[in-house]
Amino acid sequence: MHSGRKRKTATGFTLVELLVVLSILALLLSLAVPRYFSGVQRAKEQALKQQLTTTRKALDEFYADQGQYPDTLQELVDKHYLDKLPWDPITERNDGWVITPPELPLVGGVYTLHSNAEGQATDGSAYADW
Secondary structure, three states: OOOOOOOOOOOOOOHHHHHHHHHHHHHHHHHHHHHHHHHHHHHHHHHHHHHHHHHHHHHHHHHHHHOOOOOOHHHHHHOOOOOOOOOEOOOOEOOOOEEEOOOOOOOOOOOEEEOOOOOEOOOOOEHHHO
């Protein structure tokens, strides 16, 4: 005799289905993650190039206005040639710049600057050469 009640069937995913989905996700992540990190590195390199260009332009403007180069990078900020000290996105610091003073007879302490970052960029050039 039937009592009129239906049997409940188990719902959900089997172990094989879960393993297939997880392997597909792992494959997609193995393709996407390296592209993400290389994109982040390229963005940092582009930001460093822009930071160097902006700071060097401010140094040239300072020299054109003052007739000498600044003694420190902070002087560029104090005299409003820059909003803030330049940030090196590779080393993630603003105090690690390699400063090159001007050659005589020019006066001042900062002629140009380079990154203190070690290693090479994605194009094969050294950060210190930029």
